[in-house]
Amino acid sequence: MKYSPILFLFLFTSTFAQTDKELAASLITKNKIEGHIYFLASDAMKGRETGTNEGKITAEYLANQLRSYGTKKVPGANGFFQDVPLTKTTAATTRNIVINGGKETQIAPIEGGNYHYDGAAVYLNYGLEEDYAGQDVRGKLVYIKAGSETIRGAQQMFGLMEQKKELAKKNGAIGIVELAAINPEIWNFIDHSYSENRVGFPENDEKTETVDFNYYWVLDTDNAIANDLATKRSNFGKVTISGIEKQEFISRNVVAMVEGTDAKLKNEYIIYSGHYDHVGIGRPDATGDSIYNGARDNAVGITTVLSMAENLAKHPTKRSALFILFTAEEKGLLGSKYYVENPLIPLKQMVFCFNSDNAGYNDTSLVTIVGLGRTTAENDIKVAVSAYGLKAVDDPAPEQNLFDRSDNVHFAVKGIPAPTFSMGFTSFSGEVTKHYHQPSDEADSLDYDYLVKFFQSYVLSGRLIGNNPQTPFWVLGDTYEAAGRLLYGR
Secondary structure, three states, X not given: OOOOHHHHHHHHHHHHHHHHHHHHHOOOOHXXXXXXXXXXXXXXXXXXXXXXXXXXXXXXXXXXXXXXXXXXXXOXXXXXXXXXXXXXXXXXXXXXXXXXXXXXXXXXXXXOOOEEEEEEEEEOOOOOHHHHOXXXXXXXXXXXXXXXXXXXXXXXXXXXXXXXXXXHHHOOOOEEEEEEOOOHHHHHHHHHHHOOOEEEOOOOOOOOOOOOOEEEEEEOHHHHHHHHHHOOOOEEEEEEXXXXXXXXXXXXXXXXXXXOOOOOHHHOEEEEXXXXXXXXXXXXXXXXXXXXXXXXXXXXXXXXHHHHXXXXXXXXXXXXXXXXXXXXXXXXXXXXXXXXXOOOOOHHHEEEEEEEOOOOOOOOOEEEEEOHHHEOOHHHHHHHHHOOOOEEEOOOOHHHOHHHHOOXXXXXXXXXXXXXXXXXXXXXXXXXXXXXXXXXXXXHHOOHHHHHHHHHHHHHXXXXXXXXXXXXXXXXXXXXXXXXXXXXXX
């Protein structure tokens, strides 16, 4: 039988695509997925907070998985680790305010250090420029309401903080106490985030932190405190923040690589990344559970990258692969920030960063890729996801600015195309936020049949991008296109 050249090409490409799909699914099993996630999100790991022994155990576990797959050490790394120097600022042992001689109220220290103040205070409505007219706040504490007449959401309130701080400092105030009329559940999240140990990069050798300006939030249900302050001719406050200390320590990014098979394309790398830390132990929920296990965020993302590493170690693509599991994402994207400033392989060889991060999901027919339409790899990802009966969709909640809230953004800023692969969601609310940074984010609350298809989709996406003759790039006009052209000399 004689085949025409066109028919032969059709049969060849069809067989290749089928084989790639089979390779992507060949090593992924439900039991294997459950094994990773149940361990990583177990109570024994105590929420995998950066700087804890459990965080170290997690990093060792991931390194051993990568080692067992047959991935290689990255030149310049410390084995399968990149050391990341950090500083832990311990939580205040005392953090309260007494307003006008009333009862002690706990405050969330947004900015500042050990501090004591007992003196005059001025109430300034929302603390915007017009509110300072005719007011003398020099050397005084300022009480203000969070947000503005038109801004009532917590995220938007935070967006005004820098402006309010600069106004207060310009007018000579020594600190701000911002009264937030927000949902108590949102307040619990904020209080947990700003009243626990903080982690950052080392700045100096001081063991305690004392600063000239302090910024605090206080829960003010129904504006009761603000309304009372507004009726007073004079106000005062007593603030006590104590017990804050600084401790330097080394955390670790987990890194490994697989060399590509093509003589030319192996000089181009696809990064497969996710963060392994979570928020640790915090405020107990209604059941008394205080361990924030982080199954969705981000044991799922870690397992996504492990699935890719196991696959490529056995079946490499034409392009090389760099696997990075970041520390300290929950502390401000610190692990990824450190990596891009201290890359083990030149960034110009990194042609794509395929990040995986999750908050939750509410649609098991979808995979949500934040930034899907921003790179030329969109079609490869759509084809891969549809191969397993799912649909790839872009970010359904652009108002949340999710693209810039995960580790991918540091690579994007450098010019590297960097979408984030997430479980399917149609809005950043409801079932998605129900478990987000909550003790209820447990391994036994996940749909593992869906996760099998989710991981297969990620692995096939990576294989198609890794084998595509066309190097992925930003779409024309993207925010980070210019940075990409500068990085790659395009």
